[in-house]
Every structure is written in structure tokens, then in C-alpha cells.
Amino acid sequence: MRLIRRFVGLLATVIVALFPLLLVASSIALVNGSPAPSAPTLRQLAAGLGIHVGSAVDYTALTSDAQYAQILGQQFSAITPENEMKWVSVEAQQGVYTFDQADAEVQFAQQHHQLVRGLNLVWFQQLPTWLTGGTFTKAQLAAILQQHIATEAGHFRGEIWQWDVVNEPFNEDGTLRNTLWLNALGPDYIADALRWTREADPNAKLFLNDYNIEGIGPKSDAMYALVKGLLAQHVPIDGVGFETHLDLQFDVPPQIEENLQRFAALGLDVDITEMDVRMPLPATSEQLAAQASVYSQLMQDCIAVPRCVDFTVWEYTDQYSWVPNAFAGEGAADIYDDNLAPKPAYDALIQALQKPVAPQVHGP
Ligand code: XIL
Numbered sequence: 553m554r555l556i557r558r559f560v561g562l563l564a565t566v567i568v569a570l571f572p573l574l575l576v577a578s579s580i581a582l583v584n585g586s587p588a589p590s591a592p593t594l595r596q597l598a599a600g601l602g603i604h605v606g607s608a609v610d611y612t613a614l615t616s617d618a619q620y621a622q623i624l625g626q627q628f629s630a631i632t633p634e635n636e637m638k639w640v641s642v643e644a645q646q647g648v649y650t651f652d653q654a655d656a657e658v659q660f661a662q663q664h665h666q667l668v669r670g671l672n673l674v675w676f677q678q679l680p681t682w683l684t685g686g687t688f689t690k691a692q693l694a695a696i697l698q699q700h701i702a703t704e705a706g707h708f709r710g711e712i713w714q715w716d717v718v719n720e721p722f723n724e725d726g727t728l729r730n731t732l733w734l735n736a737l738g739p740d741y742i743a744d745a746l747r748w749t750r751e752a753d754p755n756a757k758l759f760l761n762d763y764n765i766e767g768i769g770p771k772s773d774a775m776y777a778l779v780k781g782l783l784a785q786h787v788p789i790d791g792v793g794f795e796t797h798l799d800l801q802f803d804v805p806p807q808i809e810e811n812l813q814r815f816a817a818l819g820l821d822v823d824i825t826e827m828d829v830r831m832p833l834p835a836t837s838e839q840l841a842a843q844a845s846v847y848s849q850l851m852q853d854c855i856a857v858p859r860c861v862d863f864t865v866w867e868y869t870d871q872y873s874w875v876p877n878a879f880a881g882e883g884a885a886d887i888y889d890d891n892l893a894p895k896p897a898y899d900a901l902i903q904a905l906q907k908p909v910a911p912q913v914h915g916p
Pocket of ligand 1: 635671719795875
């Protein structure tokens with residue numbers, strides 16, 4: 553095993569070393585503001601390091617915008633359905649499941665040799681009103697949750713690389729968020745959800761996912777304590793997702809690499825799962841350059857930590873970004889612009905992947 557890894561490592565080093573030559577040979581001339589067809593893609597470069605580069609996928613865009621779909625297939629080796637696997641999308645009516653849109657996204661991924669991150673099974677948002685407005689006993693709610701997980705994770709059994717089983721369980725101060733689930737079921741809802749997901753799909757990697765846990769601080773300390781406790785109790789968990797929704801108006805969180813490393817040292821995968829870097833609009837060229845260096849830094853952090861096996865952006869294009877709807881006056885958060893042309897942030901990711909400072913062989 554070790555020999556194989558060493559061979560893979562050597563191969564990766566040779567491939568990475570050869571890319572600059574390939575680049576020179578093919579020239580990186582831009583065609584209509586897009587990389588030349590022969591230029592290496594994000595997914596090709598990242599594959600040499602054992603990292604998947606992913607994007608959230610918007611169902612409407614995927615099915616109505618051919619250029620969007622083409623770039624998604626070419627540049628990315630993983631996708632995350634942006635909304636189509638959430639509770640309100642799949643079980644809007646109690647016990648009636650609709651998987652059509654998510655199935656279409658999974659099919660797209662399979663056709664393009666991409667892996668799928670499933671998002672998500674347990675969250676406090678995007679829940680159907682029958683659930684949030686209903687009156688249930690503790691036992692009923694536990695049964696509803698178990699049934700939902702068994703049905704959804706069962707439906708996608710074998711097709712999901714990583715499930716975000718519980719999404720955003722923490723408050724900023726590191727206490728558990730007061731959700732429907734915590735209120736009714738107590739903190740054990742997290743361990744139960746992980747166990748039920750493992751039963752439904754034994755091969756999917758199981759994740760907890762949250763935002764503002766990228767650097768070291770009270771919220772990431774709380775996540776660290778939680779996963780350490782779960783591991784000690786032999787609860788199935790394989791990784792932690794660091795959403796990485798950043799804003800140029802604030803400092804980049806401190807000690808990201810050290811933070812990823814301490815989770816990895818527990819034997820967990822540590823992935824960047826929803827990265828974007830928003831800014832007040834209109835974007836200036838200085839802001840776009842600053843944004844590019846933030847993307848580059850995060851990619852370098854991922855490259856430096858062998859258990860960082862996925863780097864997903866929360867939509868690759870500003871055209872379909874959630875940011876303008878969620879943060880008034882802000883946007884331009886993604887690596888392609890509104891016209892599907894790559895931004896400086898895209899070039900920065902390519903460069904970070906081409907010239908990794910501390911290349912590591914990635915994987916468990
Ligand atoms: C967002 C989607 O991008 C939006 O389209 C939707 O309206 C709200 O949810 N953290 C998460 C994601 O885990 O599920 C959120 O996605 C963004 C923040």
C-alpha cells in the first residue's frame with residue numbers, strides 16, 4: 553500500500569512538473585476571455601495532487617444553459633447539488649419523495665466522471681412547512697428523521713461520495729444551535745443521524761459541515777470537541793466540511809492550515825465545501841485581485857494538508873451565485889464572472905495547483 557502511494561506520489565510529482573512544459577507548448581492564449589481548449593483544467597491539475605475540485609450546481613442553469621453545463625463538466629471533478637437534495641426539495645409533502653432533479657444532477661456527474669457531495673440530510677433551514685409547523689412528540693420526530701435519512705440516503709445509495717449528514721449544528725460561540733432537532737431530540741440527534749446514514753449507505757463518507765470554522769476559534773474548537781467525542785464513541789464519521797463563505801470586508805480567518813491539520817490528525821478528511829469570497833459591489837480590479845489571493849491561499853492550505861481531498865466552490869459563476877440574494881449589496885464572489893469568463897481568482901487557482909508550495913499526496 554505504502555509502495556503504491558509512493559508510486560502515485562512520484563507520478564503526481566512528474567505530472568505536476570510536466571504541466572508548465574505542456575502549458576508552454578500549448579500557449580495559454582485566451583480565446584474570447586476563456587482558457588484555450590488545450591490549457592489544463594482545474595480538475596486535471598488537481599487530480600495530479602489527489603484533490604477533487606468541485607462546484608455547487610444549480611438545476612435550472614444546468615438544464616437551460618449549455619455553456620454553463622459544458623464548463624461545469626470540463627473544469628470540475630465533483631459537484632454538489634445546491635438545493636435539490638435538501639429536505640424541502642425532496643419531501644415537500646410528508647412521506648412523498650421527489651428525486652427527479654437530484655437524480656438528473658447525479659446522472660450529469662456520472663456522465664462527466666464526477667463525484668457527488670450530498671447536501672444535506674439534517675439542517676435547520678429549507679425544511680418543509682409540514683415539518684416546521686407540525687406538532688410532534690419526541691418519538692414521532694425521531695421516527696420522521698430516521699425515515700427521511702433512510703429514504704434519501706437509501707435512494708442515492710452507492711452514488712454519493714460524501715454526505716453532509718448534519719449541516720451547521722453550531723452557534724458562533726460554539727454552543728449547539730437551537731434547532732427543531734436539538735430541541736426535540738437533544739444533542740444525540742447528531743450521532744443518531746450519522747448512524748442512520750451509515751446504515752442506509754455504507755460506502756458514503758459521512759461529514760459534519762459548518763461555516764466560520766475555517767480558522768481556530770470558539771466555533772471550530774466546539775466542532776473539534778464534538779468530532780473527537782463522536783470518534784471516541786465509535787460513531788461513524790469520516791470528515792468535516794469547512795464551508796469557507798468569506799467576505800473581502802473581513803480578515804481571512806486565522807490559522808486555517810493548522811486548524812485543518814488538527815482535524816486531519818484525528819483521522820478525518822477535511823474539505824473546503826462551499827467556498828466563495830464576496831465583496832461590496834461594484835467590484836473593482838483591486839478587489840478582484842485581493843479575492844484571487846484569498847482563493848489561492850485557501851487552495852494552498854488544502855494542498856498542504858493531505859487529508860484535504862475536495863475543494864468545492866459555491867457556484868463557479870457569479871451569474872448563478874446565491875450571494876446577491878443573501879447579502880444585500882454584495883456579490884462577485886465566484887471564480888467566473890456573469891458572462892462565464894474566468895476571473896483572476898480562476899487563474900490564481902490554476903497557478904496554485906501548477907506550482908504547489910508544499911505538494912503532498914492526498915487521500916486517507
Ligand atoms: C444556499 C443556496 O445556495 C441558495 O440557493 C438557497 O436559497 C439557500 O441555501 N450554507 C449551506 C448551503 O450549507 O446549503 C447554502 O446554500 C449556503 C450556506
